[in-house]
Amino acid sequence: MDDRKLRVLGAIVTDYVATREPVGSKALVERHSLDVSPATIRNDMAVLEEEGYLAQPHTSAGRVPTDKGYRLFVDRLATVKPLSSAERRAISSFLAGAVDVDDIVHRTVRLLAQLTRQVAIVQYPASSSATVRHVEVISLSSDRVLVILIDSTARIDQHPVTLSEYTEDELETWRGRLNAAVAGRKPQQADAALAELAAEPEFDEAGLGLIVAALRTMLAYDPSNEVVVAGMPNLMRYGASYQQAIGPVVDALEEQVVLLRLLGDAVAEHPGEVTVRIGQENPYVPLHSTSLVASEYGSDEVWASLGVVGPTSMDYSSTISAVRAVARYVGRFLAEG
CATH class of the missing domain: 3.30.450.40 (GAF domain)
Known part of the structure; x- marks a missing residue:
């Protein structure tokens, strides 16, 4: 395709994007410095239409770009408009x-x-090197706590957990055990550590067990999905x-x-x-x-x-x-x- 036809195609794309109306040869000559007659422009437009770069919605209408025309226009973009x-x-x-x-x-x-x-x-975003930074367990009511997981990318996940009963001393103990098990580890490593914690003989199924289950659910979550x-x-x-x-x-x-x-x-x-x-x-x-x-x-x-x-x-x-x-x-x- 010669340079003039490329300029004609570019002008039609530019005008159609601006007006959403089919573009005619007379408008192109008036708006763009193409230095040729409307008859020459009409001939170029007919060739571009025959080659699939333009379409004519109605017999008496101007032309509009096709997907193929837009593709050529994008591929030949000499400059991308800079941001102000x-x-x-x-x-x-x-x-x-x-x-x-x-x-x-x-x-x-x-x-x-x-x-x-x-x-x-x-x-x-997903991080290939994200690690668990901290686990927090906050009392919400007499039978509910909020489990918070913070990783090294500053992603914060939280999950409410309903417990039958608990004391503040138990919460403090659970926080310490959980952070000792998972802090500084990648999600898969942290999940394995929690599985080991749950396998300990004295593990509290009713209290800490429910919190561990919530944490393992959060660790399995892939944010990039x-x-x-x-x-x-x-x-x-x-x-x-x-x-x-x-x-x-x-x-x-x-x-x-x-x-x-x-x-x-x-x-x-x-x-x-x-x-x-x-x-x-x-x-x-x-x-x-x-x-x-x-x-x-x-x-x-x-x-x-x-x-x-x-x-x-x-x-x-x-x-x-x-x-x-x-x-x-x-x-x-x-x-x-």
Whole structure:
């Protein structure tokens, strides 16, 4: 494809993203410095349509990009729109107040939805080197306690446990035994230590046993099997042309397994880079009207993925820039934490 046809395709993508209306040759000549006549532009548009990069919704209408056209446009993006200094400051300050991993994930997904005005998806990070930092058992009432597990990545998990009865002295003893068994150990090692504790002859099944069972459940939990979604209302801003697709898209975005597969497959294609999957490149049929822009985030020891989903007519340059920037900021924040 020659440079002029690439410029025509790029101009049509740019105008269609901005207006959501089919683009005609006259509008291209008026809005872009293509230095050729409308007749030449019409010929180029006809060739691009014949080759599958453009489509004509109606006989008298202009053209709209196809998935193939968007793919070529994204692959030939010479520059990604840089974030403004205000946007960079907003990212930094938005994340600066986070107190733990859960807070980081929820701040990140809200931030990404605001920056891109798309639906944001953030996977919880998993740490290959996480260890148990501390176990706390707090009295809630005469027959209930709260078991709290804190790991070295600042992830906090908690589970209420109902006991028949207990004393404060027993709680103190149990805290000491539990922390002696699991503190400083990886989850699998900590679980094995708790199993050994439960096998001791004098083990208290009714009290400490219930607390140990809750802890083992928390240790078995893999946070990377969970994603958080924000920005669903952003789908509504694309107008009537996208309304029919919204229902299936929303249903798909509510399926954790689907989202994990989407993110995992996408970032596996180009590790360390921002990946863009357009339309039917997505393996899940209800999402064929959308594009996914995804990236890994984290460090060598704490890793996960994030991204945004929106109509194929999204602003790819700005979206890629935002996803890349947020992934880098969050990764740096986790590494420093």
